[in-house]
Amino acid sequence: MRDNPLYNAVLDGDARGAKAAVEEALAIGADPQDLLSSYMIPAMDEVGKRFDDGEYFVPELLISARAMKAGMELLRPLLAETGAKPVGTVVVGTVRGDLHDIGKNLVASMLEGGGFKVIDLGVDVGPEKFTAAITEHHPDIVAMSALLTTTMPGMKATIEELTRAGIRNSVKVMIGGAPVTRRYAAEIGADAFSESASGAVREAKSLLNA
Amino acid sequence: MNNREFRGGCLSLGSADELLFGKAPHPVKCGNGLIIGAGRVIPEINFTLPPVEISPSTWPDIEQQYIEMMTGVCERAVDLGAPELLVEFETLPPMTVDPALGASITSLLASILHTVQDRHGIRSALRLTPNDTRDHRRPPRMRSGSYWENMLRLFSAAAGAGADLLAIESTGGKEIHDEALMNADLEGIVYALGILAPSDMHFLWRHIVQICRETGIIASGDTACGFANTAMALASQKMIPRVLAALVRAASVPRGLIAFEEGAVGPSKDCAYEGPFFKTIAGVPISMEGRSAACAHLSPLGNIPMAACDCWSNESVQNVRLLSAQAPVVSMDNLIFDCRLLNRASLDGAAASLTLRNWLEDSDALLDPQAYVLKADVVFAISTAIVQQPTTYLQTRAAVLAAIDALRAGVHSGGLILSAVEMHWLDRLERQASLLPEDETQFTNQMLKKYEGSPYYPTEYGL
Structure with missing residues (x-):
């Protein structure tokens, strides 16, 4: 997981990196749902864990959330096509x-x-x-x-x-x-x-x- | 006191050792002869309603609760032989939106206080703090509209209703500050506190002071509650770094000075933990709160705010029943005993006061950067940096830079303990601070561009 550029970009709050990683993954045929569930959500889970452990503060949560959002902007239309829905x-x-x-x-x-x-x-x-x-x-x-x-x-x-x-x-x-x-x-x-x-x-x- | 400007390098105190509880260079006389800052620390009690809807059907009960709270605290003050008392009535937003409601409760409280003054001779005064309701509309209209007009109406009605002092927790610039705070964006914070808020403070306090002069009431002071106390609360919840909250506290000082530039005379609001800077720079008496305000909010500032206070407050307490009495009565009790101790120390002279002050400081300062920046020597150093600058933006920038220097020096000397995570954030914030330009016009233009389309109207701040 830690070797994956998309996971790392979300974890580090790198919005441009997240967008680029999604683009590259989609270009080589990655499954949008897999990108979301295998890398992006686990990265946010790790961000939440670090926050709970006192290693991160809200500013770090927010920049990771923005990186997540940047990646999601590319994924959302594709997920909609496949009928995938948000968590809620x-x-x-x-x-x-x-x-x-x-x-x-x-x-x-x-x-x-x-x-x-x-x-x-x-x-x-x-x-x-x-x-x-x-x-x-x-x-x-x-x-x-x-x-x-x-x-x-x-x-x-x-x-x-x-x-x-x-x-x-x-x-x-x-x-x-x-x-x-x-x-x-x-x-x-x-x-x-x-x-x-x-x-x-x-x-x-x-x-x-x- | 005439309008003043706090620039050109002069402070009101000659040294950090003069920053003591109970004494301010410019005491304030109010109420029936109450003098604040002339040697004695005075308890300032504030209370509020428990969960209740404010509506015509609940209004009789609300009035009854205020009568109960005011009567209770006054009786406790009499029972304990308190010679002085300051009561603050901070309205709830509907009581400013409808100024007749705010004036009506003010009148009720003043009437009870006047009876106590007449019967028991307690020197006392009532401070009225209307809400800054301008942000009820988003983005806020700061200089026009019904919310602004109703604030003015309550300011104007204050004296007639029996208030002796007027204060406010103003919020100009908060719409930018909130987001900047959550993102630890120092330039956004400085834009809000050093450019937007000062413009609003000049506008707002010019009006308040004029009304106070016309109606014969005292313009007391403001607070950065919506800014620095928000930061403090978020830091307490581990949402933002404590070093950031400490820098916001320092950055909020130049904004607050503007009330005094416009003619306010103190005491500053209790929740203005930046008060020691006001006393050092402007020489005004200050109200402070610390462990006494745990009934309202938790903070790492328990004892140190007491070190330089002229009024000692509980922030606010809900009217709920405790084992001994209603909670406002319990707060009154605590405040009076705290003030007794401080005033007893003062009787033994400046050396005794200084010893107690240092104990109050040292018991908090080591453990939190927000406390550390309130140490008298640090307040003096940051204040000195502030008054050397010619504009409020440059004062705000200087306050941030001086606070960073002070925190680093504190860690280096062993006077302040910071975790590795906090040290990492101090480095990050120092890098951000180093990018704040000296050119105010350049900075303002950068920020206007950065916040284009954000939920605020630059024109409301004269931009």
């Missing part, structure tokens, strides 16, 4: 009244790096907007974040709105943010909780058994 689709946003989006943006980047398709609704997202996005995009997961204790109730309100709209059972709900706890997630009926961005990717994969 996630709708993300901060809840109504909450403008703190660093954590949300990080989760979005990490999910993309982990092979998910991400639909980012931005900040200050009300229950009705989450509901509309779920109806439109049919995601596997909706991920909400809040930094303020006074905006946390927006998570509960959104889950209640999903229930009212009859789509609660069609999507998994994941929540996070500084004041949010696992207990709160259980109280409001969320399916998953994470206190970190890398944990969010693990939780998302676990929710989908990916």
